[in-house]
Amino acid sequence: MQQCKYWQSSREVLEKAAVAEIDDSARLPWTGNAMGAGDIGFLGGASRTRLVGVFGVAESGKTSLLGAWYLLLGRGIGPKGISFAGSLTLEGWENIAGNLRWNATHGPSFPPHTSSGAGRHPGLLHLDLQVDGGRHDLLFADAPGEWFSRWSVRRDAEDAAGAAWLSGAADVLLVIADSKELAGERLGTARANLLSLLRRVGAERHGRPVALVWTKCDVAVGEQMRSAVKHAADLALGTYETFSVSMHAAPGQEPYNCGQGLLELLDWLVRVGDVTFPKTVLPNPEQDLLRIVGGVHA
Amino acid sequence: MLEAALKIAVFGKSNVGKSHFGAQLIGRLNAESGLLRMRGAAPDLGAFEEVVQSLSSGVPGAHTSAGTYTETLLPVQTADGTAIDLNWPDYAGEQVSQLLEDRRVPASWQERVEAADGWILMVRPRHVPLGNDIFSKPLSDLQASRSGGAVECSPQARLVELLQMLVYTSRARTGKRKPALAILLSCWDELEAPLGVTPAAVLRKNLPMLADYVSNNWSEERRIILGLSATGVALSKAAPNQDFIYKGAETMGWVVDADGEHSPDLTLPIAKLAVAIQS
Numbered sequence: 001m002q003q004c005k006y007w008q009s010s011r012e013v014l015e016k017a018a019v020a021e022i023d024d025s026a027r028l029p030w031t032g033n034a035m036g037a038g039d040i041g042f043l044g045g046a047s048r049t050r051l052v053g054v055f056g057v058a059e060s061g062k063t064s065l066l067g068a069w070y071l072l073l074g075r076g077i078g079p080k081g082i083s084f085a086g087s088l089t090l091e092g093w094e095n096i097a098g099n100l101r102w103n104a105t106h107g108p109s110f111p112p113h114t115s116s117g118a119g120r121h122p123g124l125l126h127l128d129l130q131v132d133g134g135r136h137d138l139l140f141a142d143a144p145g146e147w148f149s150r151w152s153v154r155r156d157a158e159d160a161a162g163a164a165w166l167s168g169a170a171d172v173l174l175v176i177a178d179s180k181e182l183a184g185e186r187l188g189t190a191r192a193n194l195l196s197l198l199r200r201v202g203a204e205r206h207g208r209p210v211a212l213v214w215t216k217c218d219v220a221v222g223e224q225m226r227s228a229v230k231h232a233a234d235l236a237l238g239t240y241e242t243f244s245v246s247m248h249a250a251p252g253q254e255p256y257n258c259g260q261g262l263l264e265l266l267d268w269l270v271r272v273g274d275v276t277f278p279k280t281v282l283p284n285p286e287q288d289l290l291r292i293v294g295g296v297h298a
Numbered sequence: 299m300l301e302a303a304l305k306i307a308v309f310g311k312s313n314v315g316k317s318h319f320g321a322q323l324i325g326r327l328n329a330e331s332g333l334l335r336m337r338g339a340a341p342d343l344g345a346f347e348e349v350v351q352s353l354s355s356g357v358p359g360a361h362t363s364a365g366t367y368t369e370t371l372l373p374v375q376t377a378d379g380t381a382i383d384l385n386w387p388d389y390a391g392e393q394v395s396q397l398l399e400d401r402r403v404p405a406s407w408q409e410r411v412e413a414a415d416g417w418i419l420m421v422r423p424r425h426v427p428l429g430n431d432i433f434s435k436p437l438s439d440l441q442a443s444r445s446g447g448a449v450e451c452s453p454q455a456r457l458v459e460l461l462q463m464l465v466y467t468s469r470a471r472t473g474k475r476k477p478a479l480a481i482l483l484s485c486w487d488e489l490e491a492p493l494g495v496t497p498a499a500v501l502r503k504n505l506p507m508l509a510d511y512v513s514n515n516w517s518e519e520r521r522i523i524l525g526l527s528a529t530g531v532a533l534s535k536a537a538p539n540q541d542f543i544y545k546g547a548e549t550m551g552w553v554v555d556a557d558g559e560h561s562p563d564l565t566l567p568i569a570k571l572a573v574a575i576q577s
Contacts, residue, residue, distance in 0.1 A: 024404075024405045025400075025403055025404045025405060025408075026402065026403045026405070026408055026467070026470075027401065027402050028401045028403065028463055028466060028467075029466075031401065032459060068433075071431045071432065071433060072433065073507060074431075074452065074454065074455070074506065074507045075428070075431075075506050075507075076502060076506025076507065076509065076510055077433075077506075083513075084510040084511060084514070085510065085511060085514035085515060086458070086462060086511060086514075086515065087458075088462075090451070090455045090458060090459050091451060091455075091459075094449060094450075094451045094455050095449050097431075098450065098451075098452075100432045101430065101431040101432075101452075102429065102431065102435055103429075103450070107437045108431060108432040108437050130510070247432050247433070248436065248438070249436060257436065259433060
């Protein structure tokens, strides 16, 4: 088994690049890793591409949520009528989902913290899904939680530019309520942070679909706290959907499970506001995919 | 009747049995027992000579060396008389791994991929395990992330990426119709699957994401999924197989058809792919 290119040392990459310069091979127009700002010029032109923004503070389970969806699709498990049809960021998906797999020496663990670095745009993970008779391209933003903490407090903060970009570009917005934090020792702070994030999203959503997503829902949250969050979401968002998700099976569920609520949430975000997607069956769906990466006479 | 010769490219990583299938295919064509027949003699069968000789002695052929790329022209025809020039390539599977690592398609590969009307992707299910994850084998107490550990791409993600690369390469410059696809699940005998199990079911169980990718990107008429055991049994250099020596390699091996039935006709995948190409 070869390792992902992503994990190769920079020296190895440089050496290979040097060799490649002198031959007449053709470089593929996608790297497999998460896309950046330079790759997303097609967003405005590809009407069937949907950007999903996951808004939540650090360690609230945003990356795990994405990794969980990828693992389920990798097992052929999807919402009814929805299945995997391709991805331009397979290595990116593998990098976050790999931690949730068993390997020779380890059991699953949480994906690593998404580094905030100095970027102004989140990493984007691509999925091409077959949805009933048609195709949907989805991009999922895997953004560091620190951006959203800053953005909640100050919309135009310099170090929250990525969150501001995402709030402007996303077609569907998911706001994460971390059950573990809202039931933990620092629940008061967690509640305050979530409420300010809800207010910010409420002010910026401009009619777009929003869902409040309780992650780690296997952890019980006190009724009083749950009511407080719901009340705040009602005030800030008005209309919204609520989902509870966990990678752990519900009590009584078979060991070979699909977690809780993950497929329902995926189904919703794929289908919500479906009127903006073309209804016609695409005779050659991959042509659109290839057009996205450019240079193709489809 | 086809106006131009049909071209089929075979892809597969190391040790999936590309050379053994090629050698056994030649044996079947010479024996004239299958759906495809030779049209005269092949101009040069040198590339498969070593494997053919080894199999005749009941031992496996040597691994194709990394730098090798040869194409053997097999002029054949189908039962209804359709002439096909089968360009059967022989190369080391490492070249496929290299494609995935470098993300560059050498010009020679580009030409072959562009020219092909049909692709055979050989996949050895036992070598591409699905593995367990948090859903298939839950762990109640998830820990913080492992630091410093390299994440390996899952085998099925690499196979999907390979097909995506091939699709892009075949059409980036030509815009021509996407080639028909045959997924050939090799070394089927290793699976010890009961008779009647279909190749499509094995693909879905072992590589569900690849199965979805294929079914969502190739129409039913343009894709086939078959099983293959080119030699029928595992061969060992230490203990030559007596059946190969006395009965002949051309009597060994079988294909698993779409309905799960076994057939000794190793030309079946090519004949079916030819139909898919013309559909």
